[in-house]
Amino acid sequence: MEGEALRLDGNAIAGTLGGMFVQDMTEARIACKGCGNVEPVGAEHAYVQAPGIVLRCSHCDEALLVMTRTAGRHRIWFPRSHWLEMGEPTDS
Amino acid sequence: MARAAVRGRLNWTLGEVVELIDETPRVRTIFLEVPEWPGHRAGQHVDVRLTAEDGYQAQRSYSIASAPEDGRLAITVERLPDGEVSEYLVGELRRGDKLELRGPIGGYFVWEARSDGPLLLVAGGSGIVPLMCMLRHRRASDGTVGARLLYSSRSWDEVIYRDELERLAAGSNGPEVIHTLTRSQPPGWKGYARRVDGAMLAEAAWATASMPMTFVCGPTSFVESVAGGLVLLGYPSNTVKTERFGPTGG
Numbered sequence: 001m002e003g004e005a006l007r008l009d010g011n012a013i014a015g016t017l018g019g020m021f022v023q024d025m026t027e028a029r030i031a032c033k034g035c036g037n038v039e040p041v042g043a044e045h046a047y048v049q050a051p052g053i054v055l056r057c058s059h060c061d062e063a064l065l066v067m068t069r070t071a072g073r074h075r076i077w078f079p080r081s082h083w084l085e086m087g088e089p090t091d092s
Numbered sequence: 093m094a095r096a097a098v099r100g101r102l103n104w105t106l107g108e109v110v111e112l113i114d115e116t117p118r119v120r121t122i123f124l125e126v127p128e129w130p131g132h133r134a135g136q137h138v139d140v141r142l143t144a145e146d147g148y149q150a151q152r153s154y155s156i157a158s159a160p161e162d163g164r165l166a167i168t169v170e171r172l173p174d175g176e177v178s179e180y181l182v183g184e185l186r187r188g189d190k191l192e193l194r195g196p197i198g199g200y201f202v203w204e205a206r207s208d209g210p211l212l213l214v215a216g217g218s219g220i221v222p223l224m225c226m227l228r229h230r231r232a233s234d235g236t237v238g239a240r241l242l243y244s245s246r247s248w249d250e251v252i253y254r255d256e257l258e259r260l261a262a263g264s265n266g267p268e269v270i271h272t273l274t275r276s277q278p279p280g281w282k283g284y285a286r287r288v289d290g291a292m293l294a295e296a297a298w299a300t301a302s303m304p305m306t307f308v309c310g311p312t313s314f315v316e317s318v319a320g321g322l323v324l325l326g327y328p329s330n331t332v333k334t335e336r337f338g339p340t341g342g
Contacts, residue, residue, distance in 0.1 A: 004316075005312055005313070006312075007336065008312065008336045009336050010200070011198050011200060011335050012153065012336070014137070014153075014198045014200075015139040015151075015153055015194060015195070015197045018102040018194075018197055019102050019194070021101070022101055024198060024200075026198045026200035026201070027200050040200050042198065042199075042200025042335075043333070
């Protein structure tokens with residue numbers, strides 16, 4: 001299948017992230033190391049068909065965040081992002 | 093600060109199916125009573141997890157269809173070819189069954205009735221679901237900001253929530269509802285009969301000077317073409333929020 005058809009957005013991985021973080025992560029902002037753009041996670045591109053989840057920059061396609069689960073342990077790493085910034089947890 | 097107000101991590105909870113409504117031949121709305129539901133905002137979704145007798149689990153994310161003001165939680169599910177979860181939810185699920193749920197999820201693709209600016213909603217197929225939640229929320233809270241829905245379906249029979257959209261549009265302060273039917277049209281159809289394109293967006297969209305807030309939901313190619321078209325019309329990209337439905341649902 002073509003790559004474009006597999007492209008979702010950060011909203012599609014909100015449940016997985018919400019199982020790890022105490023606040024909604026679609027409004028968290030992430031800074032791309034490739035092009036410098038800063039966007040909410042919900043606005044970035046997500047690919048969920050790989051063995052794991054890849055969040056890519058919606059401007060330059062660099063891999064911002066990768067999540068895998070092996071033997072019951074979750075690993076999150078940040079190949080091409082400077083930072084991930086989130087607000088205080090709220091009840092919304 | 094009230095510590096109890098902090099939601100904490102998402103956890104799974106149980107909901108009971110209390111009603112099922114067939115919206116179209118391939119689309120069904122499932123109403124659920126969820127005792128531990130903490131409430132939601134318009135545009136959020138919920139994860140549904142099914143567990144087979146042998147322990148195999150499959151989970152999918154569905155947009156919430158019911159307004160935050162409604163007493164019951166509703167999701168609307170389209171049956172996808174070979175969709176192991178949607179086949180079950182649309183074909184097999186019965187009243188009284190229990191579903192494992194986790195939510196509400198998301199905060200980016202969310203609209204509050206008290207927000208400023210007119211609202212532009214653009215839906216492709218079952219991408220209407222979170223946008224219908226926003227229109228129901230607007231109605232339930234007597235929202236008065238202008239609202240316009242451009243909704244692309246393949247045929248008149250595949251228009252989800254067709255009657256309710258007509259009622260909403262006819263009500264006072266109702267939204268403008270503009271349909272386009274891409275594959276077949278009923279006799280005498282005077283509306284749009286093609287895919288959403290730049291010319292259609294130019295006719296349907298609010299003037300950029302009115303600072304509209306825009307939500308686009310549908311299949312990936314639809315969402316990207318509409319969002320690109322709106323940016324060409326001068327909509328700032330950070331005012332156009334998108335949610336893609338991929339083929340990974342099912």
